[in-house]
Amino acid sequence: MSHKLPLNGIRVLDFTWVGAGPLTTQVLAEYGAEVIKIESGTRLDYLRLLPPFKDGKAGVERSGYFSNRNPNKKGISLNLKHPRSMEIIKELIKKSDIICENFTAHTMEKWGLGYDEVRKIKPDIIFAGMPLMGADGPHANYRGFGVQVSALIGILHLTGFPEREPFGMGTNYPDHVPNPVHTAFAILAALRHRKKTGEGQYIELSQIEAPLCVLPTPIMDYMMNGRVQNRQGNQHFDFVPHGIYPLQGKNRWIVLSVQSEDEWQALKAAMGRPEWAEQDAFTANAGRIANQAELNELIGRWTVNYDGDELLRRLAKAKVRAGLVKDARDVLNDPQLNYRKHFVYLDHSEMGYHVYNYAPVHMSKTPAVVDQAAPLLGEHTKQIMKDLLNLDEATFEELKKEGVFD
Missing domain, CATH: 3.30.1540.10 (formyl-coa transferase, domain 3)
Structure with missing residues (x-):
């Protein structure tokens, strides 16, 4: 790294998993934040179990999907059911600036790690929660992933051909664009607020609300004209061909x-x-x-x-x-993308050289850096316990023997 990044010195405790959350913290990591991804060997990040796998061989360290969502991060593995794990997390909170999570509403509160509890430990903490349906309301406890969000806000209703059933987009658009982008922007705004006032705050990103902000046309058409837009296939309402x-x-x-x-x-x-x-x-x-x-x-x-x-x-x-x-083959060999060095190849501990996306924003003074492959499960546990929490070797081994680290 040849330049100082804008988020150098900012530490993020990353409780996120699957899609929208890891992509949010990935953006922060690309611009210099130290992101510590907290995982559990008994409750794996779902993406670790999803293909594509290196050489078609399944394994928790072989998912290209997981890998592409988690570069530049450090990984620790804790047994969150062990009481001493919570002691460790609270010590990490004292040394952190941001907490990010995308669990079902109130999951963190059940662990004693909701915002009200956390700010007693670190008053200026910035806590970003990303509950699927929002933290309150009649459906707050509903569960789902990006495909459910796409259904609930009308994306699936609009995708496909008029005479056919909805068939989706081939990717979970809310997970990959509006939810992480809105959350990352809110975190940066909160950091600026904290710099000016010394105050932390709670950020709540409803994963069904953020993508609606980029879907105004169908909503406005119904409000103004009473017309429910339907699937159009590849056609446009106003232009042909x-x-x-x-x-x-x-x-x-x-x-x-x-x-x-x-x-x-x-x-x-x-x-x-x-x-x-x-x-x-x-x-x-x-x-x-x-x-x-x-x-x-x-x-x-x-x-x-x-x-x-x-x-x-x-x-x-x-x-x-x-x-x-x-x-995918065409995209990886695209002359425009390769001219702009969009694809980065990093040496992963198990999968070898593996492709990652470079940040799509090019900044003249503080360009993003993508230089570390995704972590193995618990890869940095010992390093962080010793360097950040000052645990000596004997204490670390004692905790390991007790099953604190899984």
């Missing part, structure tokens, strides 16, 4: 989007102004909307004659919005 079209080769596709008359003329020019494109039915956007099934079929007959890269260059030159539909 707008869809996915076949290319040469098996399962290769390109996305096109035309949003003005000038862009329609540009697409026609790129296609060589075929006679069918000059039909009256396609002259205006309203006609193209009314006849979009026929238009999409005709455009597909043209795109299928081209290699994807060749057609993308042609459309980019014509200033037509276009993008290739890429699989």
